[in-house]
Structures are given as C-alpha cells and as structure tokens.
Amino acid sequence: MSLLRKSAAELAAMLAAGETTSVELTQACLDRIAAVDGAVHAFLHVDAEGALAQAAASDARRAAGTPASELDGVPIAVKDVLATQGLPTTCGSKILEGWIPPYDATVVARLRAAGLPILGKTNMDEFAMGSSTEHSAYGPTHNPWDLDRIPGGSGGGSAAAVAAFEAPLAIGTDTGGSIRQPGAVTGTVGLKPTYGGISRYGLVAMANSLDQVGPVTRTVLDSALLHEVIGGHDPLDSTSIDQPLPALVAAAREGASGDLSGLRVGVIAELRGEGYQAGVQQRFDEAVALLVGAGAEVVEVSCPSFAHALAAYYLIMPSEASSNLARFDAMRYGLRVVPDVAKNGGSPSAEDVMRATRDAGFGDEVKRRIILGTYALSSGYYDAYYGQAQKVRTLISQDFAAAFELADVLVSPTAPTTAFRIGEKLDDPLAMYLNDVATIPANLAGIPGLSVPAGLAPEDGLPVGFQVLAPALADDRLYRVGAALEALLEKQWGGALLDQAPALEGAVR
Amino acid sequence: MPEISRDEVRHLADLARIELDDAELDHLAPQLSVILESIASIAGVAAADIPPTSHALPLTNVYRDDVVVPCLTAEQALSGAPASEQQRFSVPRILGDEQ
Numbered sequence: 001m002s003l004l005r006k007s008a009a010e011l012a013a014m015l016a017a018g019e020t021t022s023v024e025l026t027q028a029c030l031d032r033i034a035a036v037d038g039a040v041h042a043f044l045h046v047d048a049e050g051a052l053a054q055a056a057a058s059d060a061r062r063a064a065g066t067p068a069s070e071l072d073g074v075p076i077a078v079k080d081v082l083a084t085q086g087l088p089t090t091c092g093s094k095i096l097e098g099w100i101p102p103y104d105a106t107v108v109a110r111l112r113a114a115g116l117p118i119l120g121k122t123n124m125d126e127f128a129m130g131s132s133t134e135h136s137a138y139g140p141t142h143n144p145w146d147l148d149r150i151p152g153g154s155g156g157g158s159a160a161a162v163a164a165f166e167a168p169l170a171i172g173t174d175t176g177g178s179i180r181q182p183g184a185v186t187g188t189v190g191l192k193p194t195y196g197g198i199s200r201y202g203l204v205a206m207a208n209s210l211d212q213v214g215p216v217t218r219t220v221l222d223s224a225l226l227h228e229v230i231g232g233h234d235p236l237d238s239t240s241i242d243q244p245l246p247a248l249v250a251a252a253r254e255g256a257s258g259d260l261s262g263l264r265v266g267v268i269a270e271l272r273g274e275g276y277q278a279g280v281q282q283r284f285d286e287a288v289a290l291l292v293g294a295g296a297e298v299v300e301v302s303c304p305s306f307a308h309a310l311a312a313y314y315l316i317m318p319s320e321a322s323s324n325l326a327r328f329d330a331m332r333y334g335l336r337v338v339p340d341v342a343k344n345g346g347s348p349s350a351e352d353v354m355r356a357t358r359d360a361g362f363g364d365e366v367k368r369r370i371i372l373g374t375y376a377l378s379s380g381y382y383d384a385y386y387g388q389a390q391k392v393r394t395l396i397s398q399d400f401a402a403a404f405e406l407a408d409v410l411v412s413p414t415a416p417t418t419a420f421r422i423g424e425k426l427d428d429p430l431a432m433y434l435n436d437v438a439t440i441p442a443n444l445a446g447i448p449g450l451s452v453p454a455g456l457a458p459e460d461g462l463p464v465g466f467q468v469l470a471p472a473l474a475d476d477r478l479y480r481v482g483a484a485l486e487a488l489l490e491k492q493w494g495g496a497l498l499d500q501a502p503a504l505e506g507a508v509r
Numbered sequence: 510m511p512e513i514s515r516d517e518v519r520h521l522a523d524l525a526r527i528e529l530d531d532a533e534l535d536h537l538a539p540q541l542s543v544i545l546e547s548i549a550s551i552a553g554v555a556a557a558d559i560p561p562t563s564h565a566l567p568l569t570n571v572y573r574d575d576v577v578v579p580c581l582t583a584e585q586a587l588s589g590a591p592a593s594e595q596q597r598f599s600v601p602r603i604l605g606d607e608q
Contacts, residue, residue: 102585195565209564238571239564311548322525329526331600333589338601339528350601355528367527368537371518372544374525388551390561395554397562429540430547446565472566 003028004165005499008074008222011168015062015073022055022062022073026117029075033119033166036504041141042151042161044080045088046120051075054117061115071225072115077167079158080121081128082213083202084108087118091204092126092136092154095328095335095361105202106237107171107213107230114229119167122157126363127325128178128206130154131435134426135365142422143186145462145501149419152182152435158216159186164504169226170216175206176313177415177439179214180451184414184465187453187497189217189482191227192439194472195446196241198227199234207320208239210313210443218498220452220482224252227475241473251476255483261295263481266407270306271438277417279457283464284413287454290488291411291481299406303399306441308392313440314433315376315389322373325366330357337361368429397445404471409481412438414451414465442469450478452486453497463497512542 003025006014014020030048037043058073067073078084081091083101085108090096104112111118125135133141133156141156143149144164151160158170159182172179174192183190191214198213205211215226227248234240267288272281292298330336330353339348339356348356362370376385403410415435425431442449447469454466466485470477490496518538522529529537583596592599 099589102581102588235573239566239568241566305554308551308554311551314544314548315551326526330591332598334591336591348601349605350603351526353601354526355523358526359528359530359533362527364537367522367529367533368541368544370525370527371521371537371541374521375513375517375541375545378521378524384552385548387561388553388555390563391555391559392551393562394559397565427540430543433544444565 004032006168007219008071008168008217009219009225011074012070012225016067022058022117023052025073026051026055026075026119029119029167036164036507037166039142039147039504039507040144040160040164040166041139042122042157042164042166043077043120044090044092044123044138044157047087047118050087051117051119058115058117067115069114069229071229073117074168075117075119076111077119077122077158077161077170078108078111079124079155079170079172081124081173081204082108082171083204084118084121087121089121089204090138091128092124092138093361093363093366094137095357097335099334103202106199106234108202110230116169116229122155122161122170124157125154126366127204127321128154128173128175129321129365129369131177131181131432132425133157134422135363137363140422143419144504145187146419147507148421149462150185150422152185152415152419154178155182155216159183159188159190162188162216162218163498163501168218169222171213171230172216173203173211173213174443175210175317176443177436179216180439180449180465180467181415181435183216183451185419185463187463187501189220189223189450189452191215191223191450191478192442192448193227193231193475194241194448196239197245197448197475198231199237199240201234201236205324207317208324209320210317218496220479220486221249221252221256224248224479246474246476248476248479252479252483255480256487258294258484258487260291260481260484263296263409264407265291265296265298266301266403266410267298268306268403268410268412269300269302270304271412275416275434275437276413277457279459280413280417280464283454283457284466287466287485287489288411290485294484294488301403301406301410303396303403303441305392305395305399309396309441309444310433310437312389312392312396313444314372315385316393318369318373319376319386320373322370322377325370328358328361329354335361365429393444396441400441400445400447409477410469412467414438414467418457418460418462418464438467447472448475448478450482452482453489455489455497456500513538513545
C-alpha cells in the first residue's frame with residue numbers, strides 16, 4: 001500500500017534511483033484493482049498482461065540507462081473514450097461493445113512512447129454525456145469516499161481510479177467539466193487544458209469545439225508532468241495549437257513554494273451564492289483567504305453572461321453531438337441489430353437496421369442529446385437557438401477577456417455541491433446538468449481550468465473542489481496557483497486530503 | 510420556445526435514425542420539454558451585432574504537404590465491421606421498395 005500512495009513524481013524518482021521497478025509498481029496497481037475495483041468499478045477493462053509487458057520493457061530501458069521519459073514505468077489508466085490499439089474502446093456504450101480500435105489516439109501513442117504502462121480503460125458516462133458516470137451502459141462507478149455516492153462524470157472512472165489508489169495517474173476528457181467536476185467530488189486534481197493544447201486525434205468526439213483531453217492525478221505536480229508528456233502540437237488534429245507548451249512542471253515547482261506575491265486573483269461573482277452548498281462555499285472562501293495570505297491580491301469580477309452559459313452549452317453541445325454520433329450507423333464498426341420484420345414487410349433496409357441499432361445501442365441520455373441537437377439544428381429553430389447560443393459564446397469570451405484585464409487568474413468552486421447519492425438525479429436531466437454550471441464557461445471560451453481539492457465540507461465530510469481559470473495558452477498559471485494552494489492546504493491538513501479517505505480493502509457494496 | 514410534443518419527438522428521432530417505442534416516447538418527451546423550456550431563455554439574449562463564435566480559438570484551414578503517409582490496411586479498416594465481403598463493408602439493402 002505504501003508504494004501505491006506515492007505520487008507519480010515520487011515513483012518516478014524511485015524508479016530512477018532503482019528503489020523499485022515498474023513491474024513491481026504495475027503489479028501493485030493490478031493487485032489493488034483486484035482488491036477494490038469490485039466495489040469501486042472504476043475500470044471497464046484491465047490489461048494485466050499488456051501492462052506487465054510494458055513495465056518489463058520499461059525496466060529494461062531503465063537498466064540500460066535509457067529511460068524514455070521522466071515518467072517511464074509509472075502506470076496509468078486511460079478513459080475509455082480514447083482509441084487504444086488492441087484494447088477494447090467502448091465509450092461506456094453498448095453500441096461499441098467489443099470494438100477494438102486498429103489505431104492509437106495521439107495521447108495514447110505519446111503515453112506508450114514515454115513508457116507509461118497502460119493498466120486499462122476507465123468507466124465513463126456513455127459517450128462522456130453526464131456528470132455522475134451513472135449513464136455508463138456497464139453500470140456506475142462508485143465514489144471511493146462513500147460507495148453510495150457518485151464519483152462525478154463523465155470521467156468518474158478515471159477520478160475514482162486515482163482516488164482509490166488503483167493508479168497513480170489517469171487520462172480524462174472534459175467537454176463541460178468531465179475532468180474537473182469528478183476531480184472535485186473525489187478529492188483529486190483535474191485539469192482541462194487550453195482548447196487545442198492536447199491532441200483530440202483518436203478521442204471519440206462528443207462536441208468537437210468543446211472536447212479536450214487532460215490529466216487526472218492526485219497532485220498538481222503530477223498533473224504538470226503528465227501534461228508535458230501528452231500535450232503539444234499534433235498535425236493529426238487540425239485544431240491543435242502549433243506552438244510549444246508553456247513550462248508547466250517548472251510552474252508547479254515554483255508554486256509549491258507557496259509564494260503568490262503580486263498575483264491578482266479574481267473571484268467570479270456569478271459563481272457563488274444561491275445553489276452552492278454551504279460547506280462548498282465555506283471551503284472555497286477559506287482557500288481564497290489562504291491565497292491572500294500567500295501574497296495574492298483578490299478582486300471580485302463580474303461575468304454577467306455566465307447566466308446564459310448553461311443554456312448555450314445545452315444547445316451547442318447536443319448540436320455537435322447529434323452530428324458526431326451519426327457515425328454510429330451499424331455499417332463500419334460497432335453494433336448491428338437487424339430487426340425481425342421491416343416496416344414494409346420486406347427484408348430490412350440499411351435505414352431499418354440503423355434505427356434498430358441506434359435504439360438498442362444508445363442509452364437514454366445519448367438519445368436525449370441527439371434529439372435535442374437535431375431539434376436545435378432544424379430549420380426554423382436554427383437562428384433562434386443555435387445561432388443565439390453561438391453569440392452567447394462570444395459574450396462569455398468577452399466577459400472572460402474583461403475579467404482577465406483585472407486579474408491573472410479567476411477562481412470559483414468547481415462544482416456547486418459535493419457528491420450526491422447514486423440514483424438521486426438520474427431521471428432529472430436538468431438537475432444533473434446544473435452540476436457543470438461553474439465548469440462550462442471555460443469550455444465555451446476555450447480557456448484552461450484546474451480543480452484542486454479544497455477540503456471536506458463540514459456538513460457531509462465529502463471533498464470540495466477549488467477551480468482556477470487562466471487565459472488561453474496560460475496553463476502554467478494554473479499550475480503555479482494550484483501547487484501553491486495545495487502546499488498551503490496540506491500544511492493545514494498535515495498531509496494529503498486523500499489520507500482522510502476510507503480504506504477500501506474488503507469493502508463491499 | 511413551444512413545448513415539444515410527443516409527435517415532434519417521434520419525428521426528430523426518425524430524422525436522427527433512432528427507433529423509439531411508445532414507452533420510450535412517454536419517458537423522453539416530457540424530459541425534453543423541461544430541458545427545452547430551461548434553455549429557451551437564450552432567445553434574444555445577444556444583440557444582432559454580436560458575432561457568433563463557432564470555435565474557441567480563431568482557426569483557419571490547416572494544410573499539409575500532399576505526400577503519402579502510412580495508413581490503415583484494408584484488413585485493419587474492416588476489423589470492426591459487422592460484416593464484410595471482398596475487402597468491403599457489407600451492408601443491408603439501401604434502396605426502398607418504392608424505388
């Protein structure tokens with residue numbers, strides 16, 4: 001267990017010093033998965049054999065003095081929405097059950113090139129549509145802090161795997177908060193980069209203009225280390241930014257000194273108050289006070305158009321999703337359901353097969369969003385809704401631009417509440433959507449956002465997330481501020497927040 | 510925004526090539542109405558002179574040199590196909606009886 005609790009940075013140092021091996025470490029993770037994943041259900045697929053083979057290769061490289069990267073040999077879990085050659089990729093959907101991609105996503109290829117053994121694929125809301133992982137066709141993931149509660153979503157599997165010490169690192173994706181909100185409710189660190197900062201090639205798209213891949217970790221420094229492995233320009237993604245990443249690891253190391261002198265922090269007035277749980281607000285306010293103590297100057301900023309962010313998001317995202325998911329047509333890959341009797345009594349046509357397959361293969365939330373998107377893009381409604389949503393997107397970017405005139409970073413609670421109970425909001429889509437109210441604006445504007453643990457809410461003892469936002473391309477600021485806050489809080493807690501999480505050995509649900 | 514009717518949902522699902530049975534329509538139609546009602550507030554929010562944003566970062570066309578690069582083999586491309594024949598995807602009939 002002691003090996004499992006170490007950060008990826010510590011493990012990398014131990015591997016470099018020959019104090020452990022990648023095989024030992026990978027086996028420890030696999031043992032942990034075997035012990036607790038029956039209760040947590042973070043993984044949809046575990047590749048023990050492949051991970052151990054990659055670990056052995058890593059150990060050989062280390063022994064030869066030619067490690068492929070600083071993180072060579074540190075195991076990782078990958079969200080099941082990224083294509084992995086030779087490993088199943090389901091996106092949490094029945095329509096892709098058993099699909100084995102013939103190619104790697106760029107992020108996966110970079111992980112392999114850097115020598116990180118891939119432990120397996122993590123659970124998620126179907127096609128990343130949800131905030132609780134309950135929309136997975138393969139059953140929900142359970143929050144390691146309380147197995148009766150949700151781990152957030154859509155990347156609840158990746159966040160839970162890291163929080164339950166099943167993996168030191170994981171990969172997530174964030175379209176409206178799917179990295180940051182699970183980070184918040186599981187007491188882990190999640191970062192969505194600047195749009196275009198990490199390749200989307202091989203990421204099964206929900207909403208192209210919003211989707212981003214990012215690191216899911218237990219510490220801020222680990223996030224920066226992983227970000228530098230997977231980030232940077234990729235010619236296979238035409239929306240990839242063609243310039244070098246900022247110095248992310250250096251920023252995290254600098255921030256860990258706890259000195260934020262001269263930093264201007266903007267508290268977003270619209271992301272507080274009504275709808276925010278008292279304990280969430282309390283921990284957020286305390287964290288802001290810590291930043292002030294570290295030398296930061298705090299101002300309040302107003303982003304009035306955020307009031308319309310959720311509405312704009314729920315027009316733009318389903319519109320893009322309805323178009324993207326048209327590719328699941330039962331012809332080239334995935335499920336094919338042939339209906340018994342075609343409508344006209346003859347042999348079923350391709351359209352009959354598509355209809356039957358998409359009914360059987362998609363879950364309720366996916367159907368809701370496809371229908372919503374089809375509606376928003378219909379002639380007669382397009383200008384009033386989709387067109388308006390695109391304009392609101394401009395207003396939100398303008399709000400951010402004005403706020404960043406006054407502050408270097410903006411802050412808010414990551415999610416309005418702590419983890420809710422499994423089943424509580426499953427059939428109330430609107431209540432579910434409200435979980436992402438604080439994370440969505442960053443996706444609409446394409447700016448980077450980070451969630452770091454801010455403590456436990458006094459009323460329920462569950463983790464609270466603190467969100468930091470920076471201008472596009474300034475992801476390094478998130479690492480500086482995040483690492484400073486983490487260092488200051490851990491001094492108060494006397495260790496990592498996850499040290500307070502329940503042990504899961506022998507846990508049953 | 511008008512409330513979305515059961516028939517409209519059926520029509521939209523048809524456009525999206527999803528077969529919905531009566532039970533599903535009963536379940537989804539009221540939920541979609543609630544969602545649409547909540548996002549209807551967006552109508553009229555932005556003035557006419559506000560330009561639309563389709564992408565977070567300004568993008569122009571990205572070109573590459575016209576050179577052959579490695580790609581999937583036919584076997585790889587067909588590896589996930591529900592049915593294939595003679596190195597091609599095999600699909601159900603695509604013409605209706607009226608054609």
